[in-house]
Amino acid sequence: MRVYGGAKTLAVAVVSAGVLLVGLALWIRGRGWHSAPRSEGSQPMATASPNEAELSPSRLDFQRALEALDALLEALDEGDWAQARERFAEFEQIVRTLPAPDLEHPEMSFALMDFFHLYRVQLERALLTEDATGAIFACNQLGDIMWDLRAQFERAPVPELGRLHYLGRDLRYWSEVGDEKMVRLRALGVEKTWSDVRPIIAASGEKALISRFDELLERLHTARTMEDYRAIALMLEEAIHQLEAQFAREREPR
16 A cells, blocks of 8 residues: 555656646746747857947957056156046046956956956055055056956967066066065066067067167166166166057057
8 A cells, every 4th residue: 555655646746747847838938938940041149148248358448448557657656646536537437347257258367356456446545545655556556467458358469568567667666665675576577577578579670679678687687776776667667668669560550
């Protein structure tokens, strides 16, 4: 009797499950959750969400974001806080659609985006309190992150140039703060990055730029005071801007 009762119960359960499945299928069909019919030769329907185009990294203007940060740093150098805050608002507007790292954007690092948000908040607070040192530091870190994202998404032809840009700015920052250990680390970073960039510059035939950079690196080797490092860092920034301008000209359509 036990076995029969168990079999009867099982049969009832199976029938009930079948009824539920049929009912679910009819409900889904009524809701329209089924594949749309396609004519012969037609393309599959896109599965992207409506906001995907808006969040696409290709829609971000990394160059404009970097220019806004450069303008912000220039305003800080001049002590123009109103202009610095205006440039920050412009930067915020440009990067407002920055996508989050997920399955759609696996090339984006969670840690990198955590640092991006950290330094963005730090920069905003430093601008509100008119903390020049904190604002310069946070702005420089954001610039480095934006260069890194630009290299990932736009496949920048010379990603090392962004690293050189950051190191030159950071060298000046630490020389102004007076941190000798960080100054020496940044000087070594400039030297290593230049060794990667130099062959690319040489291939373009820019001998004057190479000679200028080699000369500045020699001066870095012989520098002993923070004043020396600060002066060299300023000249390095100017030379890096010349490199950026040269590559920008080479990328222009002829």
